[in-house]
Amino acid sequence: MEQKEEQMGLTVKKSDDFNEWYNQVVLKADMIDYSLVSGCIVFKPNSYAIWEKIQKAFNDKITKSGHKNCYFPMFIPESLLKKEAEHVEGFSPEVAWVTRAGDTELNEKLAIRPTSETIMYESYAKWIRSWRDLPLLLNQWNSVVRWEFKHAKPFLRTREFLWQEGHTAHSTKEEAEKEVMQQLFEYVDLIENYMAIPVIAGKKTDKEKFAGADYTTTVEAFMPDGKALQMGTSHMLGQNFAKVFGIKFLDKDEKEKFAWQTSWGLSTRTIGAIVMMHGDDKGLVIPPRLAPVQIIIVPIVFKENKEPIIAKAKEISKKLKARNYSVELDDRDGYTPGWKFNEWELKGVPLRIEIGPKDVASEQLVLVRRDTSEKQTIKINDLEKKVEQVLDEIQNSLLKKAKEYLKKSVIEAHNFNDFANAVKSKKMAKALFCGQSECETLIKDKAEGATCRCIPFEQKPAKGHCVQCGKEAKSWAVFGKGY
Ligand SMILES: [Zn+2]
Numbered sequence: 001m002e003q004k005e006e007q008m009g010l011t012v013k014k015s016d017d018f019n020e021w022y023n024q025v026v027l028k029a030d031m032i033d034y035s036l037v038s039g040c041i042v043f044k045p046n047s048y049a050i051w052e053k054i055q056k057a058f059n060d061k062i063t064k065s066g067h068k069n070c071y072f073p074m075f076i077p078e079s080l081l082k083k084e085a086e087h088v089e090g091f092s093p094e095v096a097w098v099t100r101a102g103d104t105e106l107n108e109k110l111a112i113r114p115t116s117e118t119i120m121y122e123s124y125a126k127w128i129r130s131w132r133d134l135p136l137l138l139n140q141w142n143s144v145v146r147w148e149f150k151h152a153k154p155f156l157r158t159r160e161f162l163w164q165e166g167h168t169a170h171s172t173k174e175e176a177e178k179e180v181m182q183q184l185f186e187y188v189d190l191i192e193n194y195m196a197i198p199v200i201a202g203k204k205t206d207k208e209k210f211a212g213a214d215y216t217t218t219v220e221a222f223m224p225d226g227k228a229l230q231m232g233t234s235h236m237l238g239q240n241f242a243k244v245f246g247i248k249f250l251d252k253d254e255k256e257k258f259a260w261q262t263s264w265g266l267s268t269r270t271i272g273a274i275v276m277m278h279g280d281d282k283g284l285v286i287p288p289r290l291a292p293v294q295i296i297i298v299p300i301v302f303k304e305n306k307e308p309i310i311a312k313a314k315e316i317s318k319k320l321k322a323r324n325y326s327v328e329l330d331d332r333d334g335y336t337p338g339w340k341f342n343e344w345e346l347k348g349v350p351l352r353i354e355i356g357p358k359d360v361a362s363e364q365l366v367l368v369r370r371d372t373s374e375k376q377t378i379k380i381n382d383l384e385k386k387v388e389q390v391l392d393e394i395q396n397s398l399l400k401k402a403k404e405y406l407k408k409s410v411i412e413a414h415n416f417n418d419f420a421n422a423v424k425s426k427k428m429a430k431a432l433f434c435g436q437s438e439c440e441t442l443i444k445d446k447a448e449g450a451t452c453r454c455i456p457f458e459q460k461p462a463k464g465h466c467v468q469c470g471k472e473a474k475s476w477a478v479f480g481k482g483y
Pocket residue numbers: 433434435436439466467468469470471
């Protein structure tokens with residue numbers, strides 16, 4: 001057993017070797033496994049359950065605003081994918097193709113969806129006839145394939161990943177633009193209030209926008225290893241796809257018009273962000289609102305007094321389950337309480353309940369927070385109230401800590417030297433920017449590959465000159481190395 005214990009824990013510190021720490025956490029917390037398909041991972045129950053909670057939270061939000069879930073084929077005929085030139089150019093290097101079925105070569109090769117705009121909009125063109133058919137508000141939960149050749153990283157860069165993609169059509173530009181922002185701010189809420197990760201919301205530059213969109217809005221987080229991570233994007237597609245696919249409707253004024261469209265997506269890379277942002281040297285720390293197991297009960301038993309303690313632990317478990325918490329009681333024989341503590345800490349369970357013989361006698365128990373290791377003894381009578389309070393505290397304090405980190409990670413740079421130094425010291429640089437793509441390319445070359453993460457919606461007056469080229473600035477922009 002001792003030997004097993006040794007293998008189970010992490011052997012590196014987060015601050016010493018971040019990459020190795022991350023790889024160990026996702027494997028040892030039993031979130032993923034590798035497969036024979038290079039660049040693809042297995043989502044084991046410990047990570048898939050987080051995704052299911054994200055799905056539930058997001059579905060609740062989008063169904064309230066009238067969106068419906070649907071499912072389209074994962075195969076896209078080549079002719080369809082090629083219809084929108086800019087779009088296909090953006091994706092073609094990473095598209096995986098089906099060319100054969102059994103021994104038969106297919107007449108037309110089929111792309112495995114890298115995203116579903118083309119296959120969906122072919123249908124939208126058939127379904128949308130009149131202003132009465134609008135808005136059309138659909139979402140899919142599926143997986144997409146983008147055959148990257150860069151080194152794979154679980155959740156963050158894999159050839160197949162899971163996501164949701166929302167695709168809407170509207171009768172006016174204003175309505176579509178409102179949708180773009182509404183969905184982006186649903187992401188902000190989901191990421192901040194469930195994942196406990198603060199983000200910077202803003203617009204992508206033309207260089208970084210989605211292939212085929214008029215513009216792209218994004219929510220960007222900043223990871224503890226000094227890299228920005230795009231957490232979700234919402235695109236204004238304008239009428240670009242509508243014109244290519246013929247999505248037209250007869251408006252109230254009897255005129256035929258092209259629909260205005262949006263698409264928006266958030267993927268399982270956000271699970272990687274949760275691991276990176278909150279995890280520590282003991283393993284995962286999962287925010288209570290997304291934790292597959294929120295509370296673990298570990299009875300501290302000795303041979304002679306086992307029964308009353310287990311009975312009490314079961315009673316506590318039942319009470320908490322009645323309040324809809326996901327609770328597990330670890331009454332396995334043959335493991336010491338200390339060994340169990342380590343295992344559940346590694347797996348990131350936010351709250352541990354310990355109950356031993358003295359506790360049973362005095363009708364009390366011990367609560368232990370995963371994030372701070374703080375312990376408190378409470379009366380069993382106060383159980384429900386205290387558990388609710390402590391889980392809220394954990395959720396809030398994870399977000400607070402992450403907010404402080406984000407705040408100190410954005411350096412306002414007033415000259416290029418400061419800008420380059422900020423990037424070099426693993427921060428993001430906020431600077432005045434002219435908005436030109438050529439200038440952005442030069443910045444990337446000169447500052448260790450830093451890209452424009454976004455032009456934040458929150459702007460102060462952009463009076464002055466671009467940090468790189470010295471031309472008149474259009475806005476403040478945030479740059480940094482990214483995933
Ligand atoms: Zn410039």
